[in-house]
Amino acid sequence: MLKKDQFYKDILDGLSLFYESRFIRDIRNTALKYPTSSLGNALNRRQTASKLWLLDSLNETHGDDLGSVHILGGWCGVLASLLFHDSRFNVNHITSFDIDPSCAPIADSLNADAVDRRVFSTETADILQLRYTADSVQINDQKIGACPDLLINTSCEHLEDFDAWFSALPQDTLLVLQSNDYFSEPEHVNCQPNLAAFQEQAPMRDLIFAGELEFDKYTRFMLIGRR
Ligand SMILES: C[S@@+](CC[C@H](N)C(=O)[O-])C[C@H]1O[C@@H](n2cnc3c(N)ncnc32)[C@H](O)[C@@H]1O
Structure with a gap:
């Protein structure tokens, strides 16, 4: 057998x-x-295609130098790994935040090379609790680092209180946001019916990219810009 x-x-x-x-x-x-279904899902074809679309669009609109990056709702750390292994980008450091404590060890393992080089770390936290000031990021009044150059959230469809989260984001940091219209998934509490609705929910004063990527089961939306 x-x-x-x-x-x-x-x-x-x-x-x-x-x-x-x-x-x-x-x-x-x-x-x-970690032979979990979550890791399999995070690496599946649609998820990977969505991340590669992000990498290409970010590179075309913003360029190579990413500086320090926060990935919010970072799940198994696939996006961080793809960024580190894409030779177009210069990345100083990536922190991956997720509320689910089972994500951090998987993300650390998937980014073992970057952990060894001390350029990747994980935080188990509710991203709604993050407070951005001009020079720091805090959780419960504890400083956890400097304000990032780039903030990525590809899990916007999972955020119930999206408006509170979005309005607390720093204004000078470049944002990359993804959402989708996959309403039938029970964990998707904040899907958007189309790209225009997503733009209305996440208004950018300086929008440099807005696009959609169609799959068989759903369409993914992406915005890049400053709030
Ligand atoms: C299924 S995954 C990611 C799906 C998304 N399409 C992607 O590939 O990025 C959604 C992640 O968001 C995390 N999440 C949801 N709400 C969160 C919150 N308030 N703070 C931090 N992480 C959160 C979940 O724990 C989960 O790991």
Whole structure:
């Protein structure tokens, strides 16, 4: 009988050798250590296509230098990993925030290379509790770091109190936001019916990108700009 774990491990081993890729090696190690449906979903075709669309659009509209980045609702850390392994970008540091404590160890494992280089860290926190000042970010009056250069949230459809979250964001930080019209998912409490509705919900004084990407089950929307 086929031993599936060994089967997939062998294939990923071979691929990481062929591509000399730390990216694939970290995916392989994470899949072996955390064989969860969540990790499979985070790496599926639609999720990956949505992240690659983000990388291409960000590079075309903003350029290569990202500085320090906060990824909010960062889940398993796939977007951080894709940013680190995209040679177009210069990234100083990425912090991935998620309210679910099971996400941090998976994201750390998927970004093991960046953790070793001390350019990736995780925070288990409700992003609605983050307070941005001119030079710092705080949770419950505790300073956790400097205000980031770039703030990414591809989980806007999951935020019940989106308006409170959005209005507390810093005004000079570049924002990349994604949402979708996938209303049938129970966890999607803040879907938008179309791109215009998303733009109305997240008004930007300096909008540099607005677009949509259609899939079989839903359409994803993305905005890049400053609030
Ligand atoms: C299913 S995932 C991500 C889906 C999204 N399409 C993506 O790929 O980025 C949504 C994540 O948002 C997180 N999340 C939801 N509400 C949050 C909050 N208030 N603070 C921090 N993380 C939150 C969830 O724990 C989950 O890991």
